[in-house]
Each structure stands twice: as C-alpha cells, then as structure tokens.
Amino acid sequence: MQAGLAQAPTNIKRQSRMASREARWGWFFIAPWIGGFLIFTLIPVVTSFLLSFTDYELVTAPRWVGTKNFVDLFTADRLFLLSLYNTAYYVLFSVPLGIIGAFTLSMLLNVKLRGMNFYRTVFYLPAVTSGVAVSLLWMWLFNPQFGLINYLLRSLGLYAPGWLVDPHWAKPAFIVMSLWGVGGTAVIFLAGLQGVPRSLYEAAEIDGANTWQRFWNITVPMMTPVIFFNLIMGIIGSFQVFTQAYVMTSGGPQDATLFYVLYLFRQGFALLRMGYAAAMAWILFIIILILTVIQFRLADRWVYYEGDVVKR
Amino acid sequence: MNTRKLNRRDFLRVAGLSGVGLAMAACVPVAAPTAAPQSAAGTEATTAPEPTAAAAGGEAVTIELWAPHPLDDNMKVTEFTQKNFEPKNPGVKFKFTQIPGDWQQKFTTSAAGGTLPDLFAVDGINMPTYTARGLTAEITGIDPKILDDFYPSAREEMEYEGKVYGSVIETNSQAFKVNMDMVEKAGVKLPTTWDELVSVGQELTIDTSGKKASEAGFDPNALKQAAFETWCCKGEGSTWMILSYIWSNGGDVYDAAKKVTIADAPAVEAIQWLSDLIKKYYIWPKSGVMQAGPEGTWYGQLVVMSETGAFDLANLTETNKPKFKWDIMAAPPKEAGGKFVSGVGGWLVSANKAGKHIPQSIVTASPPMSDEYQLQGSTYGYAVTGRKTIAEQRLKDVPQLKIFLEAMLSGKARPRSSEYPAITDALQQAFDEAIFGDRAPQDALNDAAKKIGDALAKEAGSK
Known part of the structure; x- marks a missing residue:
C-alpha cells in the first residue's frame, strides 16, 4: 500500500510529461490551421469590424467616424434599403424553389436506372462550373430576341418578357437561373435519401402504405435534417448573391437587381467607401445570424432526428 | 528549461491578444501614400528628373507599366519604348503588364497594399481622386510647346490644380x-x-x-x-x-x-x-x-x-x-x-508617387506625349491621342476622324x-x-x- 502510494507521484509526473509532449505535437500539427485562421479569418473579421466605424478610402488611412456609417445606411441611403429588398425577394423565392427542385431531382436520381451515374454527373456539373461562365451562358438564354427561353415561350404562344432588361422581370430571371445550380444541393439530398433505412419502407409496405404515404410519412421526416441543413446554407448563400448580377446586369435595369453584396462591392471599390462597405457587411452578418438563430429555434418543431424519439 | 504547459485558457488568451494586436496593426495603412517615400536619390517631382542617374551606378532599372488595356496589341507600347525610348535612356528598361479583369478593384487594392508599379494607367476622371490622395507624382520637364499642342479638354484631364500628373495615351470625344x-x-x-x-x-x-x-x-x-x-x-x-x-x-x-x-x-x-x-x-x-x-x-x-x-x-x-x-x-x-x-475623356499614364524609382518613372511617363508615340498610338489604336497637330495628320487616312476632332475643340472634361x-x-x-x-x-x-x-x-x- 505504502509502496503504491510512493509510486503514484512518479506515475502522475510521467503521465504529465507525456501529456505535455503530446500537447506540443498537437499544437505543432494544428499550427498551420491556426496561422491561416488568424491571418485569413480572425484578423480580417476584427479589422472589418473596426473599419465599419471609420471613413476608409482604401488608399488613405482610415478616419474614425463612430456610428456614422450605420446611421447613414438606415437614414440617408435609399439604395441600401432597396438592395436589401431586392436580396430578400431573391432569397424568399430562390431558396424554397431551390430546395424543392433539388429534392425532386434527388428523388429522380435515386431511382435504379441504367447509366444513373452519368445523369448524376451531368446534373452536378453546373455546381462546379465557373459563375462567370454560367452568367454569360444565361445572358444568351435570356436574350429577348434570340434567346432559347423566349424562343420556347413564343413557340408555345406565351408572352416572352424582356428578362434582364425589364425591371419587372429581372429578379424573376435571376430566380429562374438559380435553379441551374440545384445539382449541388441534390447530391446532398441524394446522400440523405440513401441513408433512409429500407426497413422503414418495408414495414410501411406491410402495413399497406401507398407511395405517397411512404414519401410523406417516411422520406420527408427522415430527410428533415438534410432539408434543414440545405435551408440554412441556401439562405446564407442567397443573401450573398453577387456574381450573376455583377456580370449580367450590374444591378440594373433601374436597380432591379442591385443585390446587397453588389451594392456593398460598389461602395467599397467604385466609390472608395470601404468603411461604409464594412458596415454593410456587418449588417448582413447580423441579418444572417438572426435568421439562422430563428431557424435553429424553429427546427425543434419540424426537424426529426432518429435519436429524438426520447423527446416525444 | 521551462516546459510550462500551455493550457487552453493560456492559448486562447495569447491567440486573442495576438489577433487583436495584429488586427490593430493591420488598421495602420501599410504604405500611406500621403507620406510617400522619397526616391533613392531624394529627388522630388518638382525638379526635372535625371533619367540616367541610375545608369551611373551601372544598373538599369526596370519601370513597369500596368494598364487594363492590351497596349502591346493595339498601340505597341513595348515595341515603341524599345525603339524610341530605351536607347536614349540606357538606365531605364520598360516593361508593360496588362491587368485583366476588374481594373478598379485591382488598382485600389494594390494601392492600399503599396504594391503599385512605377507607372500605371489612370482613367482621366479618376486622376484628381488619386492625386489628391497622394498616388501620382507630378510629371515635370515637359516641353511647354508639347503641352500647348494638346486639345484644351485633353490637357484638362492631364492636370490637377495646375500641375501635370499624367500623359494622355488615348482620349475620346x-x-x-x-x-x-x-x-x-x-x-x-x-x-x-x-x-x-x-x-x-x-x-x-x-x-x-x-x-x-x-x-x-x-x-x-x-x-x-x-x-x-x-x-x-x-x-x-x-x-x-x-x-x-x-x-x-x-x-x-x-x-x-x-x-x-x-x-x-x-x-x-x-x-x-x-x-x-x-x-x-x-x-x-x-x-x-x-x-x-x-x-x-x-x-x-x-x-x-x-x-x-x-x-x-x-x-x-x-x-x-x-x-x-x-x-x-x-x-x-x-x-x-x-x-x-x-x-x-480617356486614359493617362501616371507615375507612382510612392514608387521606388520616381525620377525614372516620371521620365518614362513622358514619352506618350512625344510626336512619335502620339502618331504611333493614333495609327495603331485609331485613337485620338490628345495632341492637335498629330491628330490632324491622321485625317488623310481616317477622314471620319474630322468630326471627332471638331468635337475635341469644343468639348470639355468631366468635373475635376x-x-x-x-x-x-x-x-x-x-x-x-x-x-x-x-x-x-x-x-x-x-x-x-x-x-x-x-x-x-x-x-x-x-x-
């Protein structure tokens, strides 16, 4: 017993040395990430926060102006609110449409069919295509006179709008275009679909459930975590819509596609108002943060996790 | 040897302090253009520069020009400088780099980072903005006859508060x-x-x-x-x-x-x-x-x-x-x-006031005003290059230029x-x-x- 007691401090010391050595190696291995995080994330984030309280023209030293940028944005900048409206409009339609489109596509891609891998690859391709190239492609498709979309509409005897040159149709055009990228989301849904246990469908079939009942009572509930994930990522991504508007319309016609990040970019680089742009960036961050927190709060009501049975 | 273990709290404290410290440091302008460094020779742009000063040391300096335009394709600037400028200025080599994509964004971020080259293209409308913020050096030593030959509207774009800060490479009416x-x-x-x-x-x-x-x-x-x-x-x-x-x-x-x-x-x-x-x-x-x-x-x-x-x-x-x-x-x-x-309005070449080779940059910024370049630029680029006598020489080949030249006479630059x-x-x-x-x-x-x-x-x- 006594010998055991005498042995204890030695063991603790040895363990402590080992832990210390392991910790050092641990820090060594994660040092590149920490360095990258500090240089490319934390410092820019902190800097942009500080810059949002300055008049910073990029080529001269920042000048402290307190909350002026934030006050001006809400009280003296009509385009700020317009850009926010344009973006919210885009998010409101493009995110649900994108999720429904991706979910539907993933159901189709989950069917056992010869050559399915080819189809999956084809539908995923737009997700890895350059945004600028895609924008140029859609400019052609949306051309009122020789674009493929209006050609089809005319051949069906339907109204062929001016799309990108008509203020009433420009935002819907971008929403239609956003469906082009559903392949990326569909792949996530596909992975989710393939994780739904077959036994649930088999049990339902034995109980006499038809296809719709199986879809509504098994597939949808089991997919709610994936829907939730895509909803959050979709809202975050859509609030940052930029490339399409930058390349295709520059915010026009008549500011109909002046999305938030495009306006932010214009303030920062065209007008050399980087402090103002930083303030806009932080407002966007807060909007997205609030929406994300709300979604997490609401998730308890509709997102179903297998392990959540206990809660019920 | 002190082998004090860095616990999580210590680490977060150190990282946090470092992050804030570095962030504060990042807020200080890297190369505040208002405090532009003097050239190695200590020459200010208010005196006529000596282009071959660097050559005295036996080393030629390379003066780089950035522009968003394909100046080598449409105006053959490198060919021109090799033929007309470098032989007369053995201490200076010229290099042109076309910057593709969003010029404004790249230019301003380079200016903020202090990485602008010795020469850069400036849209004439932006010259007062950049000059007032200390980005461009005054171009001195220009023959007054050459300056007087510029259409008044084109000259207006080259000047800010009575001094020349850029030479026109192309202008338009x-x-x-x-x-x-x-x-x-x-x-x-x-x-x-x-x-x-x-x-x-x-x-x-x-x-x-x-x-x-x-x-x-x-x-x-x-x-x-x-x-x-x-x-x-x-x-x-x-x-x-x-x-x-x-x-x-x-x-x-x-x-x-x-x-x-x-x-x-x-x-x-x-x-x-x-x-x-x-x-x-x-x-x-x-x-x-x-x-x-x-x-x-x-x-x-x-x-x-x-x-x-x-x-x-x-x-x-x-x-x-x-x-x-x-x-x-x-x-x-x-x-x-x-x-x-x-x-x-059109585009200018300006010298970087915070550049490393200010005298040589200023000298290299001047050739676009010369008879030879104005004619070459106008010929290859089909552009109005700013000088009246040179532009008029092009009328025999491009008669449609006449109306544009008349418009140059009565035209004006946008707000300076x-x-x-x-x-x-x-x-x-x-x-x-x-x-x-x-x-x-x-x-x-x-x-x-x-x-x-x-x-x-x-x-x-x-x-």
Whole structure:
C-alpha cells in the first residue's frame, strides 16, 4: 500500500510529461490551421469590424467616424434599403424553389436506372462550373430576341418578357437561373435519401402504405435534417448573391437587381467607401445570424432526428 | 528549461491578444501614400528628373507599366519604348503588364497594399481622386510647346490644380455613327438641331406593323427599328454621354465657385428632353422593347443613329466593318448655330508617387506625349491621342476622324474633383431614374445635387 502510494507521484509526473509532449505535437500539427485562421479569418473579421466605424478610402488611412456609417445606411441611403429588398425577394423565392427542385431531382436520381451515374454527373456539373461562365451562358438564354427561353415561350404562344432588361422581370430571371445550380444541393439530398433505412419502407409496405404515404410519412421526416441543413446554407448563400448580377446586369435595369453584396462591392471599390462597405457587411452578418438563430429555434418543431424519439 | 504547459485558457488568451494586436496593426495603412517615400536619390517631382542617374551606378532599372488595356496589341507600347525610348535612356528598361479583369478593384487594392508599379494607367476622371490622395507624382520637364499642342479638354484631364500628373495615351470625344442605308431609304436628311433629331428620328423609328413614330397607332412597345441611342444610364460611359446634353443646354454639375447647379433649369430641361425621346417621341427604345442580338443594336440594324466615341473608328474602319453604308455625324446642338459640347475623356499614364524609382518613372511617363508615340498610338489604336497637330495628320487616312476632332475643340472634361467617384455615382443614379425610370427629372436631380454638395464639402474639408 505504502509502496503504491510512493509510486503514484512518479506515475502522475510521467503521465504529465507525456501529456505535455503530446500537447506540443498537437499544437505543432494544428499550427498551420491556426496561422491561416488568424491571418485569413480572425484578423480580417476584427479589422472589418473596426473599419465599419471609420471613413476608409482604401488608399488613405482610415478616419474614425463612430456610428456614422450605420446611421447613414438606415437614414440617408435609399439604395441600401432597396438592395436589401431586392436580396430578400431573391432569397424568399430562390431558396424554397431551390430546395424543392433539388429534392425532386434527388428523388429522380435515386431511382435504379441504367447509366444513373452519368445523369448524376451531368446534373452536378453546373455546381462546379465557373459563375462567370454560367452568367454569360444565361445572358444568351435570356436574350429577348434570340434567346432559347423566349424562343420556347413564343413557340408555345406565351408572352416572352424582356428578362434582364425589364425591371419587372429581372429578379424573376435571376430566380429562374438559380435553379441551374440545384445539382449541388441534390447530391446532398441524394446522400440523405440513401441513408433512409429500407426497413422503414418495408414495414410501411406491410402495413399497406401507398407511395405517397411512404414519401410523406417516411422520406420527408427522415430527410428533415438534410432539408434543414440545405435551408440554412441556401439562405446564407442567397443573401450573398453577387456574381450573376455583377456580370449580367450590374444591378440594373433601374436597380432591379442591385443585390446587397453588389451594392456593398460598389461602395467599397467604385466609390472608395470601404468603411461604409464594412458596415454593410456587418449588417448582413447580423441579418444572417438572426435568421439562422430563428431557424435553429424553429427546427425543434419540424426537424426529426432518429435519436429524438426520447423527446416525444 | 521551462516546459510550462500551455493550457487552453493560456492559448486562447495569447491567440486573442495576438489577433487583436495584429488586427490593430493591420488598421495602420501599410504604405500611406500621403507620406510617400522619397526616391533613392531624394529627388522630388518638382525638379526635372535625371533619367540616367541610375545608369551611373551601372544598373538599369526596370519601370513597369500596368494598364487594363492590351497596349502591346493595339498601340505597341513595348515595341515603341524599345525603339524610341530605351536607347536614349540606357538606365531605364520598360516593361508593360496588362491587368485583366476588374481594373478598379485591382488598382485600389494594390494601392492600399503599396504594391503599385512605377507607372500605371489612370482613367482621366479618376486622376484628381488619386492625386489628391497622394498616388501620382507630378510629371515635370515637359516641353511647354508639347503641352500647348494638346486639345484644351485633353490637357484638362492631364492636370490637377495646375500641375501635370499624367500623359494622355488615348482620349475620346463624341459623335454619332449612322446607318446611311436606313437614312437614305427613309429619304430624310441628317438632323442638325435637337428639334430635327426628334422630327427626323420619328421618321426613322418604325414599329413591327410598319407605322412610323409620327403616325397614329404607332406601338412603342413593338419596335422594329429605332432612330436613336446613347449610353445610359449606369456606368461611367453614361456620365460621359449624358453630361454633354446638360452642357449643351447651358447647364453644368457645379459652377466655378463650386456651387452645385445640377438641379438648375438647364440641366433639368436637358434630362427632361432625353426622357421625352423615350417616353414621348419614342425614338430612343425604352428598356425591354429592343435588345441587341450578338452583333449589337447598331450593327444589327435595329438602331439608325448610335452615339459613340472616337475609339469606335478602329472597329468601323478596321476590325468590324459594317456590312452597310455608314457615316459619322456630329452630335447636333440644341439650336441652329449653337455648339454641342462633347464630353472628352480617356486614359493617362501616371507615375507612382510612392514608387521606388520616381525620377525614372516620371521620365518614362513622358514619352506618350512625344510626336512619335502620339502618331504611333493614333495609327495603331485609331485613337485620338490628345495632341492637335498629330491628330490632324491622321485625317488623310481616317477622314471620319474630322468630326471627332471638331468635337475635341469644343468639348470639355468631366468635373475635376477629388470626390469624382461620389459625383458620378450621384449623376448616374439620377440619370437612370429620370431618363429610363419614372422619376421626375427635377426630383432625381435634386437628390443628385445633395449628394454632390456633400462630396464637394468633403473635398473642401480635406484641403
């Protein structure tokens, strides 16, 4: 017993040395990430926060102006609110449409069919295509006179709008275009679909459930975590819509596609108002943060996790 | 040896302090251009530089020029400097780099990071902005005869507060390219006043049922052919084009005392008239009713008279010759005997005030003003390079240049303000809302006037 007691401090010391050595190696291995995080994330984030309280023209030293940028944005900048409206409009339609489109596509891609891998690859391709190239492609498709979309509409005897040159149709055009990228989301849904246990469908079939009942009572509930994930990522991504508007319309016609990040970019680089742009960036961050927190709060009501049975 | 274990709390404290410290350090401008470093020789730009000073040490310095344009392709700048400049300046080598993509973004971030090259291209409208913020060095030692040879409007773009900060590599004035086949088919004469532009324009504007804009039952929402178009209303080209109508009507952005006049009657009338071309006379297609095919509205023979700049002569006469008969028409003045005041503007080469080789940079910035370069640039680029005597030499080869050169004489540069970005943004917004949008010109220009007033107050406060 006594010998055991005498042995204890030695063991603790040895363990402590080992832990210390392991910790050092641990820090060594994660040092590149920490360095990258500090240089490319934390410092820019902190800097942009500080810059949002300055008049910073990029080529001269920042000048402290307190909350002026934030006050001006809400009280003296009509385009700020317009850009926010344009973006919210885009998010409101493009995110649900994108999720429904991706979910539907993933159901189709989950069917056992010869050559399915080819189809999956084809539908995923737009997700890895350059945004600028895609924008140029859609400019052609949306051309009122020789674009493929209006050609089809005319051949069906339907109204062929001016799309990108008509203020009433420009935002819907971008929403239609956003469906082009559903392949990326569909792949996530596909992975989710393939994780739904077959036994649930088999049990339902034995109980006499038809296809719709199986879809509504098994597939949808089991997919709610994936829907939730895509909803959050979709809202975050859509609030940052930029490339399409930058390349295709520059915010026009008549500011109909002046999305938030495009306006932010214009303030920062065209007008050399980087402090103002930083303030806009932080407002966007807060909007997205609030929406994300709300979604997490609401998730308890509709997102179903297998392990959540206990809660019920 | 101290082997103190760094626990998580310690680490977070150190990392946090480091992060905040580095962030604070990052807030300090890296290369504050207002405190521009002196050149190695300690030479300020106010004295005539000695280009071969570096050569005395036996080492040639390489002066790099950044520009968004393919200057080697269209003006052969490297070939020119190797042939005409480097032999006379053995201490200086020249290198041109074209910067693709968003020039403004790349330029400003490079300026902020202190990585601009010795020479860079500057859009003339931005020169006061950059110069007031200490980015450009004064170009000295220029032969006064050369300076006096520049069109006044082009020289205006090179100068800020009476000093030269850039040399013109290309400038432009405005005129119309006209589809003469369509004009002759309609049996009309080219307009010489604003009223004629409307009356002739209505004869040239036809809907899909064949009715002219002057006829009852004409449908402006189904245009087959329109008479007129100019650049409007977003982008700097819009400020360039639209301001000329305000000037031609006796208005301006602000007066000599910097009192804002953009919402005064002459400017409001001019914008109202332009708006009427779309909404009342229908000769300028509103957005959505007519859009270019792959070849554009004018080349696609959808629009008869299209306002353009001298740069377009390269397309018209060389690289993209129209398949129809065309000509250049002077932009008509408001009334007979009056003058259309064209906007004049182009690109300059400026020397980096915070560069490493300021004397050599200044010397290398000067050649674009020389006889040889002006002629070469004008010949290869089909551009107006700024000097009157040289531009006139090109008339025998490119007679269509004549109207652009006449416009250079009566033209003027856009506001020479260090707050120009805010001014042009306010103007474009107002033009867009009033001309293509539904806002009353007076209301839109009142908004612009307030923003421009704020910009001018900021400019005054920074001096």
